[in-house]
Amino acid sequence: MAIGKMQRYAKVASRREVEILDSLKEYYRGKWSLGRAAEAANIPTRALMDYMQKHKLPYYSDRSDSEDGLKKVSEIRSAP
Amino acid sequence: MLYDVTIPDGVFQETQHYRDLPDAIEIAKAAGTWLVVKPVKETSRLSKLMSQKLGKGETEAMLLCEELHADSLLTSDRYAASQAEKLGLRTMTLETVIRDSYDARIIGAPEAVRLLDDLVGQNILNTSYLRRLQREAREWP
Numbered sequence: 001m002a003i004g005k006m007q008r009y010a011k012v013a014s015r016r017e018v019e020i021l022d023s024l025k026e027y028y029r030g031k032w033s034l035g036r037a038a039e040a041a042n043i044p045t046r047a048l049m050d051y052m053q054k055h056k057l058p059y060y061s062d063r064s065d066s067e068d069g070l071k072k073v074s075e076i077r078s079a080p
Numbered sequence: 081m082l083y084d085v086t087i088p089d090g091v092f093q094e095t096q097h098y099r100d101l102p103d104a105i106e107i108a109k110a111a112g113t114w115l116v117v118k119p120v121k122e123t124s125r126l127s128k129l130m131s132q133k134l135g136k137g138e139t140e141a142m143l144l145c146e147e148l149h150a151d152s153l154l155t156s157d158r159y160a161a162s163q164a165e166k167l168g169l170r171t172m173t174l175e176t177v178i179r180d181s182y183d184a185r186i187i188g189a190p191e192a193v194r195l196l197d198d199l200v201g202q203n204i205l206n207t208s209y210l211r212r213l214q215r216e217a218r219e220w221p
Contacts, residue, residue: 031133032133035136035138036134036135039136044098056206057203058204058205058206059205060158061210062207065208
């Protein structure tokens with residue numbers, strides 16, 4: 001029973017993270033603003049900023065930040 | 081003071097989502113002193129602008145900037161800046177604020193370097209343009 005509950009929590013957390021990473025991908029591709037990315041991931045902008053801070057993801061100020069961000073997003077996605 | 085700073089309600093509310101965080105507390109303290117919080121009057125264009133892949137706070141900031149005939153919109157968001165420029169708004173970044181503060185002798189070179197070290201030390205602000213300014217500021221007289 002407890003394992004089933006934990007699995008459900010893990011599933012929800014993992015789905016939430018996929019939504020965050022999808023949103024950040026659009027942000028780094030220059031398609032969305034950060035505020036829009038947070039709204040699409042259904043989290044407050046401040047929570048998205050915390051996620052970026054935790055994973056050393058930069059604001060998108062120019063092309064090199066975009067490349068760095070996309071690379072890190074892809075690494076997080078493929079992490080075990 | 082270097083600038084008059086005004087933010088829309090939407091941005092203020094975003095900053096207060098986690099009220100116990102240090103930045104939220106600082107912003108709440110500043111509101112009504114050097115920071116003015118104002119509602120946007122022209123809300124009819126809100127959804128049209130938001131459909132251009134902008135968040136609510138960013139959209140409100142652009143509308144308020146127009147309503148107040150403000151000199152510039154402060155944003156570190158490249159996409160939001162590009163959309164604001166399409167509306168004919170001038171934009172500025174944190175880099176401009178630091179440069180202006182130095183030029184106006186509000187801060188000296190050592191303070192600018194310390195500030196930039198702190199900012200770049202925060203992962204999210206470890207951006208290409210701030211690292212460039214950080215290197216440049218080390219050469220400032």
